[in-house]
Amino acid sequence: MDQNFLDVITAADLDAGAVAALPVPEAYRAVVVLADEQSMFDGVDVADREPAKSLHLRDVPTPSPGPGEALIAVMASAVNYNTVWSALFAPVPTFQFLRGYARTGGSAARHDQPWHVLGSDLSGVVLRTGPGVRKWQPGDRVVAHCLSVDLEEPDGHDDTLLDPAQRIWGYETNYGGLADLALVKTNQLMPKAEHLSWEEAAAPGLVNSTAYRQLVSRNAANMRQGDTVLIWGAAGGLGSYATQYVLNGGATPVCVVSNPQRAQLCRDMGAEAIIDRSVEDYRFWTGEHTQDPKEWRRFGQRIRELTGGQDPDIVFEHPGRETFGASVYVARRGGTIVTCASTSGYDHQFDNRYLWMNVKRVIGSHFANYREAWLANRLVVQGRIHPTLSRVYDLADVGQAVDDVHRNRHQGKVGVRCLAPSAGLGILDPATRERHATAIDRFRAGGS
Incomplete structure (x- = not known):
């Protein structure tokens, strides 16, 4: 993008007319x-695959927004685990998703390309809108959630996650957020928090909304004040938002982490009950096909020691x-295991006696609907939920960023600068930021 383009979209007193007058480039940089x-x-084990080998920074043709769509100038994005899956071509290559979407016809056909632009988060500026868009206009500063849905099926009108045609933007669709421009449906857009920088504002999107639905929404765990909630990976990209929701909601988090540094981050957020697996060394599997119930019991006893004898009302599952076997075991009688993602594998094994005889529930939870995403974003705007950004990479270095997430070298969220020329831009409300500076910067120690 030329300097005039950057000057217009990064101006503090951003002018809608000037943005609308900007020429749209014929092509743009994209991962x-x-x-x-x-x-x-x-033939290569998934654990041994190297994302940097499959990720490329290329120029791709700029799409024109159709009805109900917007073209966004992307200031910043972030890395989620679905980008890792895309880069590893596992569990399936995402080109299968693009072909399936294209077969639905109409404007979806353009998503079937020999390249797939990745990324399911963004913060940026609306550049163009398609026909019929009323709520958003060029110059609006926005973030985007990642649920792409047309709502042409009746099932989606009660909860858009039940729509059989819903997809995850930037994973099951093309033109994602790890790029200088992105194509979204306007029902993905939400206002950017004015006290956050571009890279901070981009970080919460997918994981914040996912954690909100998984824990708070009546569509999933419906967490109550006083609940005890076991959180796996409590200082990671998803778990760091779950920990905030549990604390904000008057419940008690039991945070499971993998090293002392992450344990301290949980303490800094306000958690007291923490299990550091690097110290306590739980080994739930004795072989590829055999779990160890003795370790489940040892784990459950440790939770009771930390909670004064309480078993978890809710287990926040995503590994x-x-x-999963341990999660089903330790949940209280009548408790809930709410699950998404399965980053360590999808083939869950558990002893069903502990589920059926103790009338526990397993609930699947997949991202969030627009209302849930909007409510989650509102909490970010209000300064009640904070980004957990630990490190920011340039767009050209996404291969390293994705590898860090793949190898679990990161904590919180890993951000990516796209059009933003430097860190710390986009802050319009410094007073609110100053009140929350400690929380906003908490995960940044050692990051860039």
């Missing part, structure tokens, strides 16, 4: 995987295969 490379890791 992509390539269809002709989707077999490059065949999946590695931990």
Whole structure:
């Protein structure tokens, strides 16, 4: 993008007319995987695959927004685990999703390309809107949630996650947020928090909304004041928002982390009950196909020691295969295991006696609907939920950023600068920021 383009969209007194008058470039920089490379890791164990080999920074043609769509000038984005899956071509290459979407016809056909622009978070400026858009206009500062849905099916009108045509933008659709421009549906857009920088504002999107639905919403765990909530990966990208919701909601978090530094981050957020797996060394599996119930019992006893004898009312599950058997075991009688993601594997194994005889519930939770995402974002705007950004990379260095998430070297969220020329831009409400500076910067120690 030329300097005039950047000057217009980064101006503090951003002028809607000036943004609308900007010429739209014919092509733009984007982080992509390539269809002709989707077999490059065949025969390589997923744990040993290297995302930097499959991720490329390329120029791609700029799409025009159709009805109900917007073209966004992306100031910053972030890395989620779905970007890791995309880069590893696992569990399936995402080009299968793009072909399936294209077969629905109309404007969806353009998503089937030999390249896939990744990324399910963004903060930026509305550049253009398509026909029929009324709520948003060029010059609006926005963030985007990642649920892409047309709502043409009746099932989606009670809860858009039940719509059979819903997809995750930037994972199951093209033109994602790890780029200088992005194409979104305008029902993905939400106002940017004015006290946050571009990179901070981009970080919460996917994980904040996911944690909100998983814990707070009546569509999932429906957390209550006084509940005890076990949180796996409590200082990670998803868990760090879950920890905030549990504390804000008058419940008690039991935070499971993997090292002392992450344990301290949980204490800094206000948690007291913390289990550091690097110290206590729980081994839930004795082999590839065999779990160890003695370790489940040892884990459950440790939780009771930390909570004064309370078992978890809710288990916030996302590791999946590695931990699911233990999660089902330790939940209280009548308790809830709410699950998403399965980052350690999708093939869950558990002893059903502990589920059925103790009338526990397993609830699947997948991202959030627009209302839930809007409410989660409102809490960010109000300064009640804070970004957990630990490190920010340039767009050209996304391969390293994704590898850090793949290897679990990160804490909180990993951000990516796109059009933002430097860190710390986009802050319009310094007074609110100053009140929350400690919380906003908490995860940044050692980051850039």
